[in-house]
Amino acid sequence: MSARPEMAVSLEEVRRAFGKAQALRGVSLSVHAGEVYGLVGPDGAGKTTAIRLMAGLLLPDSGKVRLLGEDPTDTRSPVRESLGLVPQRNTLYGDLSVGENLRFFARLFGLSQRDFEERRAQLLDITRLGRFTERRADALSGGMYKKLALACALLHRPRVLLLDEPTNGVDPVSRRELWELLYALVHEGMTLLVSTPYMDEAARCHRVGLLHMGELIAEGDPRELARRHGVAASNFEAVFLSLVEKRDGGRAA
Ligand SMILES: Nc1ncnc2c1ncn2[C@@H]1O[C@H](COP(=O)(O)OP(=O)(O)O)[C@@H](O)[C@H]1O
Numbered sequence: 001m002s003a004r005p006e007m008a009v010s011l012e013e014v015r016r017a018f019g020k021a022q023a024l025r026g027v028s029l030s031v032h033a034g035e036v037y038g039l040v041g042p043d044g045a046g047k048t049t050a051i052r053l054m055a056g057l058l059l060p061d062s063g064k065v066r067l068l069g070e071d072p073t074d075t076r077s078p079v080r081e082s083l084g085l086v087p088q089r090n091t092l093y094g095d096l097s098v099g100e101n102l103r104f105f106a107r108l109f110g111l112s113q114r115d116f117e118e119r120r121a122q123l124l125d126i127t128r129l130g131r132f133t134e135r136r137a138d139a140l141s142g143g144m145y146k147k148l149a150l151a152c153a154l155l156h157r158p159r160v161l162l163l164d165e166p167t168n169g170v171d172p173v174s175r176r177e178l179w180e181l182l183y184a185l186v187h188e189g190m191t192l193l194v195s196t197p198y199m200d201e202a203a204r205c206h207r208v209g210l211l212h213m214g215e216l217i218a219e220g221d222p223r224e225l226a227r228r229h230g231v232a233a234s235n236f237e238a239v240f241l242s243l244v245e246k247r248d249g250g251r252a253a
């Protein structure tokens with residue numbers, strides 16, 4: 001039933017409030033199949049709310065959310081099986097080992113023993129966690145913990161992966177490693193939406209959506225956005241601040 005199959009995820013005029021807090025104020029954005037889309041914005045911008053809506057964990061107050069052309073809240077739709085989610089907060093079992101966490105999530109996803117073993121070997125290989133299978137999750141470094149969360153979210157071979165601040169609290173070297181891992185996934189045909197509060201990570205994405213106080217203030221190729229603002233893509237903070245100023249200036253006028 002997907003009208004535009006090249007669209008992996010889309011929000012159309014989506015609004016969502018929590019009591020008086022307006023988390024999203026009519027946001028429209030689209031993630032194309034096969035790209036790395038960065039949802040960039042400071043704390044409180046609405047990133048997690050957007051991701052929870054995309055994952056079908058929340059209903060919008062109004063507007064439309066589509067995941068591979070389907071409604072992600074439709075419990076009868078198989079589209080949910082195409083989705084992988086790495087939430088912002090720690091979601092692994094700290095007192096289970098790396099191997100036990102993988103097994104636990106494989107059971108949740110209903111993987112056969114054979115499929116699990118094959119997948120486990122692949123995922124331990126790409127995340128380089130193979131030497132740490134006996135280590136408890138709560139004894140992993142920040143970067144290793146995120147890689148394990150990523151491995152758990154990839155067990156069932158999703159087509160679309162949503163990652164909520166995967167690099168937050170991760171040291172710079174592990175951050176780069178994590179990004180390399182993400183590119184490898186996209187190279188295999190996966191679609192990625194990554195949220196981040198770090199402006200410098202915008203340049204790592206094919207396209208970005210800049211979220212500020214529940215509004216999408218810009219969307220596009222980060223290099224193109226930077227060029228339009230006359231700054232280097234590596235200085236993306238300047239783009240963001242300039243857009244915020246323009247927006248607030250417009251409001252004041
Ligand atoms: N469950 C909730 N209850 C009340 N307020 C919420 C809830 N979730 C989000 N909010 C509010 O919505 C806004 C956006 O939050 P969030 O989506 O978590 O932003 P981000 O992930 O970008 O930090 C914030 O003002 C936050 O306080």
Ligand SMILES: [Mg+2]
Nearest residue numbers: 047048049088
């Ligand atoms: Mg968040």
